[in-house]
Amino acid sequence: MAASERTASEEPLLGFSTRAIHHGYDPAHHSRAVSHPIYTTSTFAFGSVAELDAAAALGGRLYAREFNPTTALLESRLASLEGAEDAVVIASGMAAFGALILSLLSQGDELVVHRTLYSNTTSMTEQGLPRFGIKTVPVDLSDPANLDAAVTSRSKAVYFETPINPTGDVLDIVAVADRARRAGLLVFVDGTFASPALQRPLQHGADVVLHSLTKYISGHGDLLGGALLGQAELIEEIRDRGLRYITGAVPSPVASSLILRGIKTLPLRMERHGSNALAIARMLDAHPLVEWVNYPLLPSHPRYAIAKKQMSAGSGMLSFGLRGGFESARRFLDNLKLITLAVSLGDAETLIMHPASLVRARLAVRPEAHLQRGVEDDLIRLSVGLEVEADLLGDLEQSLSGL
Numbered sequence: 211m212a213a214s215e216r217t218a219s220e221e222p223l224l225g226f227s228t229r230a231i232h233h234g235y236d237p238a239h240h241s242r243a244v245s246h247p248i249y250t251t252s253t254f255a256f257g258s259v260a261e262l263d264a265a266a267a268l269g270g271r272l273y274a275r276e277f278n279p280t281t282a283l284l285e286s287r288l289a290s291l292e293g294a295e296d297a298v299v300i301a302s303g304m305a306a307f308g309a310l311i312l313s314l315l316s317q318g319d320e321l322v323v324h325r326t327l328y329s330n331t332t333s334m335t336e337q338g339l340p341r342f343g344i345k346t347v348p349v350d351l352s353d354p355a356n357l358d359a360a361v362t363s364r365s366k367a368v369y370f371e372t373p374i375n376p377t378g379d380v381l382d383i384v385a386v387a388d389r390a391r392r393a394g395l396l397v398f399v400d401g402t403f404a405s406p407a408l409q410r411p412l413q414h415g416a417d418v419v420l421h422s423l424t425k426y427i428s429g430h431g432d433l434l435g436g437a438l439l440g441q442a443e444l445i446e447e448i449r450d451r452g453l454r455y456i457t458g459a460v461p462s463p464v465a466s467s468l469i470l471r472g473i474k475t476l477p478l479r480m481e482r483h484g485s486n487a488l489a490i491a492r493m494l495d496a497h498p499l500v501e502w503v504n505y506p507l508l509p510s511h512p513r514y515a516i517a518k519k520q521m522s523a524g525s526g527m528l529s530f531g532l533r534g535g536f537e538s539a540r541r542f543l544d545n546l547k548l549i550t551l552a553v554s555l556g557d558a559e560t561l562i563m564h565p566a567s568l569v570r571a572r573l574a575v576r577p578e579a580h581l582q583r584g585v586e587d588d589l590i591r592l593s594v595g596l597e598v599e600a601d602l603l604g605d606l607e608q609s610l611s612g613l
């Protein structure tokens with residue numbers, strides 16, 4: 211990118227969708243190509259030793275583990291959308307979590323986490339981090355006061371998702387961040403289930419926001435990616451340790467390019483995900499065979515006020531349970547014709563999964579496999595896609611009536 215291209219601080223505050231399409235890119239600097247180029251290079255050529263010295267002194271733009279122009283454009287665009295000073299893009303959401311914790315925490319530190327987290331993040335906090343001397347302390351942050359009792363002189367940070375995977379429930383970012391700040395903790399928020407189109411945790415007191423770019427932000431289920439966003443100082447530390455010599459988990463420039471393409475339609479997609487999900491949540495809520503529905507944008511939801519305070523609208527993520535529990539959930543999934551049984555989320559396709567079935571199958575190879583705290587064996591997770599609302603309602607209804 212040419213230095214003359216607009217940066218977040220110079221740009222007049224254009225609207226979110228406009229920045230999702232244009233931020234950080236001027237065709238005049240790229241052979242007038244309207245779409246960004248993909249740079250496939252592992253290293254960069256310098257005209258003189260003095261130029262190389264100057265680049266090295268600035269932290270290095272010498273090698274593709276530190277810098278790639280396509281990924282740099284993606285980082286600048288994500289930072290603008292999230293309202294962050296800086297962003298680092300990395301090979302997957304899990305790589306983002308690994309780089310975050312291994313860059314900013316050390317042996318002896320403690321990490322307070324909400325008791326329900328994405329299943330692989332749970333594995334990392336239960337099995338991975340203790341091996342390196344980092345203790346994790348799970349608490350129920352739906353009552354933010356529970357944070358206080360979990361804090362010790364070794365606590366370094368608090369980590370939680372909102373909305374939470376797989377329940378879709380929300381946590382009060384301001385309330386947790388206020389208590390964490392008073393205790394001197396950093397606040398890390400995984401905002402994957404909302405995307406910056408619906409929620410920007412930095413405005414509510416978070417220090418670093420994590421996204422799996424695999425999900426809504428890229429939106430088409432065809433790649434993996436992750437990002438960390440926040441104050442320039444913290445992000446630079448993660449880039450300089452996590453990417454340079456701890457994980458080295460840089461994304462491919464082709465993945466960065468596809469993510470940039472996906473972001474152009476993110477706000478439009480999120481509108482459809484949210485309106486379809488609300489219609490489905492209402493239908494399920496009224497259905498006699500449905501025991502419970504968790505979609506915080508339903509006015510009857512106990513945390514509706516929190517969702518309204520920190521999200522501009524709902525995403526496509528919800529969970530529900532059937533009166534017939536575990537066995538009904540399995541039959542219900544088998545009856546579906548249009549909706550796809552798959553574990554990811556945030557794609558154009560509506561995806562559905564049953565965590566308890568997954569855990570039961572996984573026990574055969576991993577004896578420590580278990581459902582996350584706060585997840586019961588009847589829970590069905592639905593990632594509502596972009597299909598026509600009536601078609602999705604029709605498929606869910608026909609599957610319920612076949613139970």
Ligand SMILES: *Cc1c(COP(=O)(O)O)cnc(C)c1O
Binds near residue numbers: 305435
């Ligand atoms: C998927 C997911 C992750 C991990 O991201 P990957 O890109 O799959 O590595 C982390 N957090 C949440 C909430 C997720 O849904």
